[in-house]
Amino acid sequence: MSWWWRCLRTAVRHAVLEQARNRLALALVVFFVPLWLWLAYRVLPDTPVRFFLRAAGHPVSTGANTVTQLSGALHSIALIVGFMMFLATSRSTEFDRRLVTAGFPKVCLLLAKNTVLLLSAVLTGSYATVWLCFFWRPERLDVMVAAFAGGALTYGGAGILLAAVLRSELAGMFLVIMVSFVDLGLQNPVANPAADSPLLRGLPAYGAMQSAVSASTGTLTPWHQLLLSGCWAVALAMAGPLVLTLRGGRWRGTLTLLKRPGGATGTGRNAAWRLRHPVLSLIYRRAGITDPALVTGYEACRRLVRSSGPMEIAFTQLISARVRPLFWAMYGYVRVIDDLSDDTGDGDQDRAARVSAFSLALEADLRQGRSSDPVRGALVHAVWTWNLSSEGLASANAVFRMDAARQTEFANWDEWHTYWDTLAFPFDVSRPTALLGAPGLFLAPRDAEALRRWNHAFNLIDCLGDLHQDAENGCIKLPATVLGQYGVTAEDLRLKQPGAQFATMVHALAGQAREWLGQAASIGAQHPPVAVAFRTLVELQHLELRRIERNPQALLDGRRPPHPVRFQYTLLRGRLRVARAWQRHRPTGSVTTAVLPAPRPAAADHGPRTSQALLPPAPHPGGAVPPALSGRRMPQHVAIIMDGNGRWAEAQGQVRSAGHHAGQHALRDVIYGALEIGLPCLSVYAFSTENWARPAADIETVLSVVSSGLDMNTEELWRRDVQLRWSGSTDDGRLPAELVDRIHRTTRATRERTGLILNVCLNYGGRHELAHAARALARQAAHGGLDPDRITPRHLARHLYQPDLPDVDLLIRTSGEQRTSNFLPWQSTCAEYLFLDPLWPDIDRTHLWAAISTYATRDRRLGTTK
Known part of the structure; x- marks a missing residue:
């Protein structure tokens, strides 16, 4: 009924x-x-x-x-x-x-x-x-x-x-x-x-x-x-x-x-939902969101926005409907993980564990391209559809874990700015800002900085509104220099006895927020609709500041809603102005969206597994130990072009096959060094598609050495915490069937290991890998599952040989050669390059550690400025 x-x-x-x-x-x-x-x-x-x-x-x-x-x-x-x-x-x-x-x-x-x-x-x-x-x-x-x-x-x-x-x-x-x-x-x-x-x-x-x-x-x-x-x-x-x-x-x-x-049939339910929510249905259709499961996730995020506060609602109502679901998804993620970190029902460790579990699940979902959780599913879809950079997510999740452990403290304004920038822009401010534009309308680079200033003002006003709640939690999100200047402590705020200087501090902070709002007034000089939208938001924030300044003591009684009549009148007037601005500057393009390809399912796996206890890496013969590096300086993915085996053997007066066997010993020691220093992922260039042009005897030797190294019974490497991956072409049928079978058996046997991911690039060519991904996208487009005009780089990356591995941070080549030889071209677009003179058999783990230490000293701006 x-x-x-x-x-x-x-x-x-x-x-x-x-x-x-x-x-x-x-x-x-x-x-x-x-x-x-x-x-x-x-x-x-x-x-x-x-x-x-x-x-x-x-x-x-x-x-x-x-x-x-x-x-x-x-x-x-x-x-x-x-x-x-x-x-x-x-x-x-x-x-x-x-x-x-x-x-x-x-x-x-x-x-x-x-x-x-x-x-x-x-x-x-x-x-x-x-x-x-x-x-x-x-x-x-x-x-x-x-x-x-x-x-x-x-x-x-x-x-x-x-x-x-x-x-x-x-x-x-x-x-x-x-x-x-x-x-x-x-x-x-x-x-x-x-x-x-x-x-x-x-x-x-x-x-x-x-x-x-x-x-x-x-x-x-x-x-x-x-x-x-x-x-x-x-x-x-x-x-x-x-x-x-x-x-x-x-x-x-x-x-x-x-x-x-x-x-009811699925069609009937979808039609009923479209009738109940015609405006939302139109927004989702324009954004290319038609999957009912995705709509459910976006709706969950939208409800989180509506339950957060009037300013959050006002922001989403003033921006273009074309990208509104994107901001719903981003805010839904922030709201869920923030609620987990602020939950007062459990201890610090339980909160931190829940936040860590949510953030790790999100990172895994982003690699897979989908999620069973509605909110995470909406965010994953938004990141893939709008081609957002997710490099800042790890930092944002780390900040939320600090919040959960009640370890958030700011010594000065610089730390305060860094904290809120990390939380507000986990996907890089430039891409969401660019999506607010339209054909003929654009946001200049200075608009991104003005947007940061507006975000600082927004968060400062929010901190003032949450003063009492933060004091109850024992975590005041204001710089210690400000609190110390006016003699205000968290205990005073919790007891609602802040002292005579409290009102002066509130007025000073309100003045600081007004200054930032003034700096944000220039947003959208080349984009009238966005300019009108942010002017309206600034007016709404000024209303909130006037309310705070009239009665600072009321902040200790909890957050109060803004004046309903003035707020709604200002918002309605702003929405009408934004609508008129869009009518005068109506975009002719459409937002870039596409139907996401389903991730490739994991192959059925019933292969053998090792039952032996995993051993620690063998120590260095000379007693060398890895250098101490902070987590932020550690690369996530190192790729090595192992070059010089044949020349090493010739220099030693030996046959070329001896160089390949010596190179195998060098690789084993480098892998041990990667385990010791805590490197997450290592890719090695074992055999390229161009190497088939070598003499047959040389090819046979290389493949034989690789095959022996994959033997789970004789190779001591597989008694360590190493997970094997294989990147390479199987379409040409050149690799021996026994070798391919051994690769698959070892891959299945080590799939549950969590120490080091060893990605062996065998019969690999970068151009072949890109052609493989292009063919997969072409098949989807031919079957009507993908619009060719709406393909983003993420869609192509999803069809690489190992799409869940991070991009290469550091690429090393030995033997003094300075070229990349068709090795991981897509993954290495932003890598740091290091060319070493020693031949590969002369390399050991100390060279890897030195290379990582050199990487840690480099200033990686990735196209931006500090």
Whole structure:
């Protein structure tokens, strides 16, 4: 039953929106009714007209202008409401049929139309009565409203009936005009001296006209005439849907399809949601979000925004609807993880564990391209769809873990700025800022800095509003220098005894926020809609600052909402200005979106696993130990081109095969060094697609050495915490089947290990890998699953050999050669390069440590400036 009521509410909402789109009818109601009343009052004389009023049972004498006003008001209401219902019913017929065919209850649609008809009749009747009171006051206002509403109901039902019979809008308009003209013209005693004729009692507007005149001249309630008007209204209102149903054969037999939620098809549920939320549905369609699961996640994020505060709601309402879901998803992520870190129900360790689990799950979801959690799923979709950089997520998650452990303290304003910039822009401010633009409109680089200043002001105001709550949690998010300057402590704030300097501190901080807002006023100089939006946000923040400055002591009583009237008025005015700005600068492009390819499922894995306990890496023969590096200085992915085996063997007076065996020992020692220093991922270039041009004996030796190194029973490396990955082509069939099988067995056996990921690039070529990804995208586009014009770099990266590995931070090549040789070109676009002179067999773990130490000293700006 609850599903049925939800469908009814949906149908009513859709019917109301359908009426609201008829701007001509709304304009006629607003302007035509008072104009008709004014003309009738000014043009016609007030000469008494005597006629028999059957509602009163005796003759009455009423001014000609008064009777004409009543007749004209009824005529205009009947005409407008009748045509409104005709137009709305005619235009929605085919759509309603599709809904019913999909399983939507037909009764809901019929009741919705009659509900909207009743609502329209009451509103227009009340509106006409109000205007009538400007000229003279009827004796019975309630009867007057009922009379006007009865006439509107009657002709509204006639409009539905005509829509079931006619298909031409012009024909429907003509019939509504003519029928109402004849009916109301004969009811007016000024135009028809025989208006009291018994024959007129059969006309639809007779009861309404009699009731209206009775309300203007007497105090009795004309029950019979009101009942007559109601009967006409009910009869016509029922006749229209009945004829509509009889004419629509496809509607028959569908009444019982949707009595419960389980009986609805997916199409019916989606259509019902679109009807309940037409504006949101349009926003999602423009953003390319059609998957119901994704819509559920975005809706969860949107509800989090609405429950956060008026400023968050105002921000999302002022920005372009094209990118609104993106900001819902980003804010939803921040809100969820912030709530986890602020939860006061558990201890610091439990909070930190929950935050860590959420952040790790999010990072894994971003690598896979999807998530089972609604909020994380929306964020992952947003990051992939809008091609956001997620490099700042790790730092943001680390800050939230500090919050959860109650370790957030700021010594000065610099630390405070860094904290809020890390949380506010985990995806790099430049990309979301660019998405706010449109063809012909853009945000300059200085706008990004102004946006940071606005964010600082926003967060400072937010900190002031949360002073008492932060004091209760023992974590004041204001610089210690400010608190110390005014002698304010967290304990004083918790006890609501901040001292005499508290008000001075609040005023000083409010002044600082005003200064930042002034610096943010230049946002959008080349983008008028965004400029208007942020000016509105600045005005709203000034309202909040004025409230704070008037009563600083109230901050200790908790957060208070802004003044509702001023805030909503300012927001409404700003939204209207933003809408006008977009009309003048309407974008012609569309936001870059695409349907995400599903991640490649993990292969069924029932291979052998090692049951032995994993050993620590073997120590360096010379006793060397790795240098101490901070986590931030440690690269996440190091790639090595192992070059010089053959030249090393020739220099030693040995055959080339000896160089390959020596290179295997060097690789084992480097892997041990990577384990000791804590390197997460290491990629090595074992054999390239170009190496097939070498002599057959050399190729056989290399593949034999690789095969022996993959033997789980003899190779001591696999007794350590090393997980094997393979990047390379299998399409050409060149690799021996036994070698490929051994690679797969070792990969399966080590898949659960968490120490070092060893990515062996065997039969690998960077161009081959990109061609492989391009072919996968082309197949999706050919099958209609992907729009070629909306492919982002993330979509191509998803089809690389190992898409979940991080990009290469440091690429090393030995033997003095200074080229990359088609090695990981996509992954190494932002890598630091280091070329070493020693040949590969002469390399050991100390060279790796030295290279990582050199990497730690480099200033990695990645295209930006400090």
